[in-house]
Amino acid sequence: MLAAGDSSGTLPSAGTDRRHEAPPSALRIVAILIAFTVCLRLAHLALVAPTPLVSFHREFVDSDMWFFDQWVQRIVAGDWVGRERFHPLAAWQLAAASAEKWLEWYGSAPTFYKAPFYAYLLAILSLLKAPVVSVFVLQAAAAGLSAWLLFRIARGMFGEAAGLFAVALFALYGPDIHFTTVMLRGPWIVLSTLLVTDRLLAFAGRPSTARAGLAGLSVAAAIVVNEAMTPLALLAPLAFLSAGAARGRLLKSCAGFAAGALAGLLPVVIRNLMVGAPPFQIAVTGSVVLAVFNSASSDPLLFSARPENFAPVMDLGGASLLETLLACARSFSTLSDWAGFYALKAAGLVAPFENPDNVNFYYAALVNPWLGLLPAYGVLLPLALVGSLLAWPARRASWLCWVPSPLVLLAAMLLTLPLSRYRAVWAIHLMPFAGLALSLGLAWARERRFARLSGLAAALACVAAAQFVVQQQVFWGARRAQSLAYRPAEFVLAARMEASAGHFAAAAREMERLAGVHPEAGVKLQALTLAAQYRDQERASKGGGP
Numbered sequence: 392m393l394a395a396g397d398s399s400g401t402l403p404s405a406g407t408d409r410r411h412e413a414p415p416s417a418l419r420i421v422a423i424l425i426a427f428t429v430c431l432r433l434a435h436l437a438l439v440a441p442t443p444l445v446s447f448h449r450e451f452v453d454s455d456m457w458f459f460d461q462w463v464q465r466i467v468a469g470d471w472v473g474r475e476r477f478h479p480l481a482a483w484q485l486a487a488a489s490a491e492k493w494l495e496w497y498g499s500a501p502t503f504y505k506a507p508f509y510a511y512l513l514a515i516l517s518l519l520k521a522p523v524v525s526v527f528v529l530q531a532a533a534a535g536l537s538a539w540l541l542f543r544i545a546r547g548m549f550g551e552a553a554g555l556f557a558v559a560l561f562a563l564y565g566p567d568i569h570f571t572t573v574m575l576r577g578p579w580i581v582l583s584t585l586l587v588t589d590r591l592l593a594f595a596g597r598p599s600t601a602r603a604g605l606a607g608l609s610v611a612a613a614i615v616v617n618e619a620m621t622p623l624a625l626l627a628p629l630a631f632l633s634a635g636a637a638r639g640r641l642l643k644s645c646a647g648f649a650a651g652a653l654a655g656l657l658p659v660v661i662r663n664l665m666v667g668a669p670p671f672q673i674a675v676t677g678s679v680v681l682a683v684f685n686s687a688s689s690d691p692l693l694f695s696a697r698p699e700n701f702a703p704v705m706d707l708g709g710a711s712l713l714e715t716l717l718a719c720a721r722s723f724s725t726l727s728d729w730a731g732f733y734a735l736k737a738a739g740l741v742a743p744f745e746n747p748d749n750v751n752f753y754y755a756a757l758v759n760p761w762l763g764l765l766p767a768y769g770v771l772l773p774l775a776l777v778g779s780l781l782a783w784p785a786r787r788a789s790w791l792c793w794v795p796s797p798l799v800l801l802a803a804m805l806l807t808l809p810l811s812r813y814r815a816v817w818a819i820h821l822m823p824f825a826g827l828a829l830s831l832g833l834a835w836a837r838e839r840r841f842a843r844l845s846g847l848a849a850a851l852a853c854v855a856a857a858q859f860v861v862q863q864q865v866f867w868g869a870r871r872a873q874s875l876a877y878r879p880a881e882f883v884l885a886a887r888m889e890a891s892a893g894h895f896a897a898a899a900r901e902m903e904r905l906a907g908v909h910p911e912a913g914v915k916l917q918a919l920t921l922a923a924q925y926r927d928q929e930r931a932s933k934g935g936g937p
Contacts, residue, residue, distance in 0.1 A: 611655020
């Protein structure tokens with residue numbers, strides 16, 4: 392019934408490996424799209440490179456960017472194994488509890504603070520004396536590899552046309568372009584989790600112990616990139632059930648998967664044994680993250696650390712993730728309160744708003760105006776939801792291979808916050824379904840099936856309207872949209888960085904731009920006052936007097 396984008400007009404059959412059968416013309420198109428993906432990110436980098444935006448990691452204290460920069464400096468200074476305990480404490484943490492209390496919660500073992508891949512990648516680049524922009528060039532290249540994996544995945548699930556549309560949407564996806572030029576590990580999480588899905592689909596197409604081992608190795612890589620991917624070690628083997636030919640040798644497949652995963656984690660295990668950390672502990676922050684973001688007084692939509700609630704939870708749960716999660720659940724008065732809390736978090740996954748954290752997407756769109764004109768989550772989600780509904784009647788065994796990575800990413804967001812940088816990673820895994828919706832729309836337009844085309848348009852409009860209602864009524868609430876979208880942090884930091892470099896006119900422009908976009912009178916007044924001071928400093932620096 393569904394007219395998918397391949398030449399047969401049907402979805403790929405279950406249990407077959409169609410991903411290596413693309414004609415040369417399709418390969419040429421996807422090669423062009425991959426090049427476009429990389430070039431668009433490099434073009435954005437060229438626009439933001441002369442601005443303070445690419446150096447925020449050195450000045451934005453308490454951000455994850457700053458933390459990675461500090462970690463890199465310690466590694467390059469000689470502590471390559473991480474023998475010295477490095478568990479940095481942000482200002483909000485020290486305001487909530489003493490350093491001694493945090494030592495009690497984190498433990499004294501020199502466990503990595505976060506998964507180690509990104510810090511060591513940056514350290515190698517630093518040792519090679521590579522400029523800062525080389526990190527972002529490398530991340531643009533990683534996006535190109537992700538585009539190829541996305542094509543393979545979407546083609547294996549829904550056909551060649553869906554794969555091409557998925558890659559085209561990825562190439563143009565504004566939030567991913569933004570986070571490619573931020574010193575955060577998002578591009579590598581995208582790459583590693585897509586690799587997991589690709590390896591699971593490869594196993595389903597041609598089951599073997601060796602392919603199971605490669606799937607295990609890819610899961611280990613995803614965990615070393617991001618500690619939140621640890622549940623993949625349990626979820627990914629479930630995809631083996633989708634391969635009928637493997638059911639008779641399921642034990643061998645699971646053994647191969649375990650061997651691959653252990654081989655990938657072996658360097659971390661050896662390092663942990665060398666320094667006296669628990670062998671399989673990837674990072675130390677898990678229980679604290681659960682307590683801060685999941686207790687009754689936590690804000691389900693915006694970051695807000697409230698020690699009066701999460702500190703007792705930490706005392707009850709300690710370092711145990713399960714006990715901390717149970718303590719968080721017990722902090723709610725009723726089951727309905729608990730359910731409502733997570734319903735609000737889910738609303739953050741529906742609303743198009745790019746919830747700011749570290750570097751704000753909307754600030755970057757002011758620096759690079761065409762970034763804000765590209766497709767973002769408000770375009771992707773309707774396409775993906777409608778595409779999943781269209782695909783559901785013909786769902787295939789490949790769905791079970793697709794589920795593990797996005798499910799773990801979704802759980803990570805619901806246990807933290809629906810922040811833009813987290814959601815941007817998850818969103819890439821929705822693109823096969825969006826590609827299916829676009830390919831079906833094109834096929835129906837060519838075949839003049841206007842009834843189906845009208846139904847598709849109506850469904851997309853309904854989902855978009857629902858998004859708008861959720862954003863206006865639930866997410867915004869009493870908050871004013873521009874107050875959240877254009878928070879002062881980036882503007883103030885950029886102005887300080889410009890001023891410290893002697894660029895007082897540029898600093899003044901940052902403050903004037905903040906005054907122009909922020910709705911609150913108090914913020915406008917402060918911004919204009921600072922702008923006037925920077926203008927005075929500019930005149931004084933040129934000998935014009937105050």
